[in-house]
Amino acid sequence: MGRLVPAVTRALDVLELFLQSDGTLSAPEVTRRLQLPRTTVHELLTTLAARSYLVTVPGQPGRYRLGVRTYQLGSRYAEQLDLAAEGQQVAREVAETCGETVHVAILEDADVIYIAKVDSTHAVRMVSAAGRRLPAHCTSVGKLLLAALPDRELDARLDGRELTGMTPNSITDATELRRALDTVRERGIAVEHRESNPDVSCVAAPVRDRSGRIVAALSISVPVIRWTEQREEELAALAAGGAEALSARLGHHTRGK
DSSP, X not given: OOOOOHHHHHHHHHHHHTTSSSSOEEHHHHHHHHTOOHHHHHHHHHHHHHTTSEEEETTEEEEEEEOHHHHHHHHHHHHHOOHHHHHHHHHHXXXXXXXXXXXXXXXXXXXXXXXXXXXXSSSSOOOOOTXXXXXXXXXXXHHHHHHTSOHHHHHHHHTTOOOOOSSTTSOOOHHHHHHHHHHHHHHSSEEEESSSSTTEEEEEEEXXXXXXXXXXXXXXXXXXXXXXXXXXXXXHHXXXXXXXXXXXXXXXXXXXX
8 A cells, every 4th residue: 555645635625614604704713624734834835725626705806716627627527427326336235234125216106116135144135135125105215305395396296196095005195195294304213114025124224416405315225024113223324324435435414524
């Protein structure tokens, strides 16, 4: 492994400070937060501004914000992202932690499509496949993605549509579904108990892109013989962590982290 270059490390430290602030910083603030000499900070800021990674804030010559070059790099990174490939990698990591089946799904019309899947290591496990399409209202990933839609778009997808059940536990009433979606919005996660498979329960968490928009959901599916209230809480936290990790790969940044 090669040696880290101190000057480059410091320049990156400066840029990463802007992820933790309100978007603007002054030279004294950078000096205080990084504990660097004022001369060094001045040279770093001058160099980054000369290369358009930083610009001065209009009307506030002593303050800086990120420049167009950072946007160009971020846009190129986003262009190269493959949600399915990134999702598969994160799903694998989550599955290795819990030993259960993990899916990543997207919403299409009123259905969900699984774009990534990693199988459980247990002999008794959920049988499914990437590419499979299911009614969104019968799945945890689907309910989470429906709950993320603006009211007008949700109405357009659901109004006049028959909610066909997959098991006796499936929600087939529109009013009941909307109540369930309200619960999803309140909790920030979605749970379904034997609604798409009579032998399986699932928990799902939202995946966001760099703009903060929910673009997918990550779920953990468990046979009911291994499902308990305590296990639900554990898997909900694990699904949320996996979804956050995938969101980070897509460029989403949680303020304060």
